[in-house]
Amino acid sequence: IVAGADAVEVHVELLPEEDGAISFEIYSGSGDAQQIHSQGQVAVGAAPADRGVVDLNALRAQCTSSVSAAECYEAFSGVGISYGPAHQGLAALSCGADEQGHRQVLAELKLPSCVSATADQYVLHPSLLDSALQASVGLSLGSQANQNRPLVPFAVDDVEVLGRCPRRLFAWLRWSAGSGEESAVRKVDIDVCDEAGQVCVRLRGFSFREFETGVTQAASEAFRIPQSGSMTFAPIWEVNGLVQAEGWPGSDRVVIVGGTAARRAEVRRRWTAGTDMEIPADADIEAIRELLQSQGAIDHILWLAPGETIVPDAEFVEEQARGVLQCFRMIKALLELGYDKRTLGWTVITTGSQAVRRDDDVNPSHASVHGLFGTVAKEYAQWQIRLVDLPPDGTWPLAELSGLPADPEGNAWAYRERQWYRQRLVPSRLSSGRSPSLYKQGGVYVVIGGAGGIGEAWSEYMIRSYQARIVWIGRRKKDEAVQAKLDRLAALGVEPAYIEADAGDEASLTRAYETIKARHGQIHGVVHSALVLRDKSLANMDEATFVAALSAKVDVSVRMAQVFGREALDFVLFFSSMQSFSRAAGQSNYASGCNFADAFAH
Incomplete structure (x- = not known):
């Protein structure tokens, strides 16, 4: 938001x-001129009993290079950033490196005296x-x-406010895992604690963007954010030469779980x-904890997805x-056994769950495991995830698998016809519109989940553009x-119908389908826009x-195919998420x- 000589009216919705x-x-703005400057999501819950403690004395011993607040x-x-007195809360700053040689900073913060009267007005004071x-x-x-180029805050993956800040x-x-000084977009992990080291606020994946030299440019130009249109990316698999690491497992304390007897x-x-x-399929966390405990100390877990054939759709659930x-329960059991404080190797193997090539026959049964362990790697950096x-x-x-390096981001390797592949996002162009719609x-x-934000937006477009008859x-x-x-949508055309049903239950969805058929006779397309966002770290997630x-x-995708698969549909549309690729901490589910x-859509 650029504020010049005149005031700028900004809305929070x-x-x-x-x-x-x-x-x-x-x-800011309204109607066609409306521009979103920031967006996110807030969830309110009980603060954990154990908020975590930062060892300040150990950090002081490691961070011995001091920089004054004035410097x-x-x-x-x-570099062109002039902080007023209300924002000058840095009292002291020390730099150093941890035991692995990674750069770190310990900063002392004090509420500026000019805003001391506002201390009790905030749980987390903006100056601090x-x-x-x-x-x-x-x-x-x-x-x-990047000397002489100011870094300014741009986005954050997750913020946990755990208690009032003194x-x-x-x-x-x-630096966050995978980030560093040479990155164009930098991510930092920050723990803010009181004088005893008790954590008050935890920020993960705070990213910065740099202004080009000449900070008087308009912000939109400096950040290179397009004012119109979309930036579209597609995930693709590319051949990747395997960088051999030291052989693993490196000890005799290896546990093999799952897979077929032959594998x-x-x-x-x-x-x-x-x-x-x-591990029986119905084993709960307590039973799995006892099984793991019976193995003694474990250095490496080799988990093989069960079965290698595609089961009927109904069995995917x-x-x-x-x-x-099973993997979620294993992780919870390991945390109860104290493995969150230990180095632990994980080699997780699925079979044919990824569409590496367009013509691949995909077995979606255990593709969900990739989402889980992509998140595990970010939440437990001491676990080596393959x-x-x-x-x-x-x-x-x-033989090659034994030299596969661990990935701190939890990104997958795929093997097809003697070649290793890695996935990445590449810029992609949307259709020019010349193809028949x-x-x-x-x-x-x-539209399953039509009352949610994505379903509502798609419905509005269809009513405006095609006078579509929508059923939520x-x-x-x-x-x-x-x-x-x-x-609101009725003012644009035909009001959408609303049917209360559990789309993850075949019988309930079948009743909804029969109601729609009785009213309309034919169904032209089905949209999956349902989602549940309940972000928590794995340690705190039940x-x-x-x-x-x-x-x-999972359930909604499978039941949707079972119930609407009997229709001669023009299309089925799945709304995906960046979490299929980035798998952020706190979003394992x-x-x-x-x-x-x-x-499954593939």
Whole structure:
């Protein structure tokens, strides 16, 4: 937001979601001139009993290079950032490196005296939070990269406000996994704690963008954000030369779980000291904890997805108990046994769950595992994650597999026809519109999760552009909030119909289908826009929360195919998510479901 000589009117809009969370948008302008400047989502819950403690004495011993507050603000001024007295909360800053040689910063923060009277008005005072972010300058002091280009806050993956912040704080900053001084977009992890080291605020994945030289340019130009149009990306798999790491497992304390008897035997021939551990599909966290405890100390877990054949669609839901839910329970059991404080190797192998090539036959049963372990890698950096998708038949490349490096981001390797592949996002162009549209004027379209934000937006477009007859299916009752959305769309054309049904239940969805058929006769397209966002770290997530977000993707996708598969549809549309690719910390349940839905759609 650029504020010149005149005032700028800015709006904050709060949007309640079905799961109790609140989405927000900060925007200026109105109508066609409306521009969103910031957006995100807030969830309110009970603070954990154990908020975590930062060892300040250990950090002081490691961070021995001191920088005065005056030097910091002089450095900011040199690149064109002039902080007023209310924002000068840096009292002292020390730099150093941890035991692995990674750069880190410890900053002392004090509430500026000019705003001391406002201390009790905030749980987290904005002057203190801004000063914590300012301390990131210490991560780049002495570096030749990007000198004279100010770094400004751009986005954050996750913020946890755990308690009220006192007037004096300490901030511990370090680069997020996979980030660093040479990155164009930089991410920093920050813990803000009181004088005893108790964490008050935890920020993960705080990213910065740099202004080009000449900070008087318009902000939109400096950030290079297009004012119109969209930036579109597509995930693709590319051949990647395998960089060999040291062989693993490196000890005899290896546990092999899952897979077929033939595959386990094949694996044991390679690692003769590995021991099998059979986990029943219905084993809960307590039972799995006892099984793991019986193995003694474990250095490496080799988890093989069960089965290598594609099961009938109806069984995909049940397969989750043998796949991602079993892994979730194993992780929870390991945390109870104290493995969150230990180095632990994970090699997770699925078979044919990824569409590496367009003509691949995909087995979506355990694609959800990729979402889970992509998140695990970010939440537990001390766990060495190797996530691999192998062909469902043929001999596995176990010799190469033993040299596969761990990935701190939890990104997968895939192996096809003697070549290794890695996935990345590449710029993609949307259709120019010259192809015939599958949308029909006056067509009948069923939107599962239509009352949510994505479903509502798509419905509005279809009503405006095609006078479509829309049917929403949702689990919630048609309350005032839903009716208000229906009334708004009714002003544009035919009011959408609303049917209360559980789309994850075949019988309930079948009844909804029969109602729609009785009213309209023909259905032209079906849209999956259902989602449940219940973000929590794995340590704080219970199984019901994990299953809620997973089922919104797995169960609904499967039942949708079972019920509407009998129709001669023009199309089925799945709304995916960036979480299929980025798999952020705190979103293990949603990322797992999204990865399944993508594979199932393929």
